Amino acid sequence: MGLTLPLSSNDVESELSYAYLHAIAAAADCGCTVAGRIPDGMGVDAWIHVGDHFPALGYRKFTIEVQLKATATPMTLVRNRFAYSIPIEQYDKLRMTGGESTTLLVVLQLPALRAAWCRSSPRSLAIQQAAYWLSLYGAPDSPNTTTQTVYIPKSNRFTPEGLKALFPTIVGGGKIHYVP
């Protein structure tokens, strides 16, 4: 009997994406909760909990919903945007309008070589390579039946600073619209 791995590549990709999200949220002074089966059915894998002071509003608490993805297949760069394909059901949930919440699609780009996904040394723990975020709010209806390709700006690198930069828009009731 050969050695069986306890986690499939997909499972490891998923766990690393959660770890990445937790790290970025913590660095941005936010809480992060992993969602269970029921919220996942709504297209949510995790919540980022924000509590901060805002000029003119004072202290405000709100939640950002996150749909997490990870891929070891290099995403194609088209006019400075990464092309990424998602199931049509998730696309429809993520593009929904009219709600109070802000939902982000966060895609972790991993190296093709599995051994390079996570490296540790006495000086650091590193998850390779980077994650990118996208809001699909208001994205157009799709005639596709199985998947829909979405385009993530290369500038939307998921970083603590990038995440914090979204807060004023969200707390002010503004929406981050998708540009197809």
Next chain:
Amino acid sequence: MSLKQQLPTNDTARLDPIRVQAYARDSGWNLIGKTAQDRSAIYSHPDAETWQITVPLSKQLPDFPQRMTEVVSTLADKEKAAAGELLQRLLLPESDILRFSDCGASSANGIISLNHGLEMLAGARRTILAAACGVVKPDRTYHPRMSLAEAEGFLAACKLGQTERGSFVLTIACPLQVPRAQSSFLPFARDVTTALMSALNWLSTTVSTADVQSPIAWEGLGEHVTANLCDGLLDMMPADEEGELVISATYSNAIPVADLSVPRVVRLPGRTFPLIAQIAERLRPSTTPRIQSLLGFVETLDGRPNEFGLPEGPVALRLSTSDGEIRARIYLPHMDHALAAEAYLKNQPVTLDGTLVRSGRFYEITSYSTLMIFAQKHDQVVERRQVRAAKMGKGRKSVMKRRPGKKG
């Protein structure tokens, strides 16, 4: 915001924003603003600005269930309560909530036998009705029929919530909006729940300090303590001797409880129930036990072979009475034991005339006569009627014949 307890979104989708906001305000949360296009109302708690909830104001919002999940989780976190319990409470009209918990080894996984579950339901109903009757007629220690219109009307408005985990827990909501006969500052439900908890507190204190082996004694009977209330508790006697019946009340925040001495939780260990039975007997007016017609099914046959090898001994019956179903024990000699066994095997009810006496959780039939299988009795009755009808037919004919004769 912890969101550690995820709530079913099909339940949070049913929450009424007005009810949730009223609950938040009654719990001390203050409205501090609204989000864009008045989609949600933002509340904060004076304890700390970090306590903040955003209540979605329209069920049409596509993420209404998820936002309500956050709201309920945060409200529960603030109260150090279980989010699931709070959700159930918010789905009900403004109410005081009573919880009846069987806490013991056999109910630790939240499951009890169907029979015990039915007994608990009957007991909870009887206990609440007794407290309601006590509010209407506070000078009585026994209500012969518990059929006071206001008390029955209140009971009809009570709602049975979902059972809760952590032992077996029955949840009953007592709505505050039930109209009351006499004008009063407080809703009838509040008078009932506080009367019930005060009476239970007196019982708990009295039985916990009493000697099980001696007749129970007390100075100054607790207000609203009645034989009926004790009967209700006896119905709910814990399945395990080592277990306990825990009754708790969550009073609606809409009307704060002014009397701080009213308890929120009362515990009655299983070993104290014989004493509660003693109290019930003392409070019941002493009347000569009367013989009554009884109908029920044989539940268990516990007889043992006698010297001739024929089984005789105790039998448990489930009787249908005007107060609902009750369990009663009867000692049957071998002939009647055989009849009871026949009824059991045929799943047919038995009838008998007997004297019913309460003995702790169960009843005893102390003396009885004419034990019969109902079907056989029915056949006999039909036969007797036919004979009587035949006789009457003959008689009528003879009268018919006689009358002209008499006249003539």
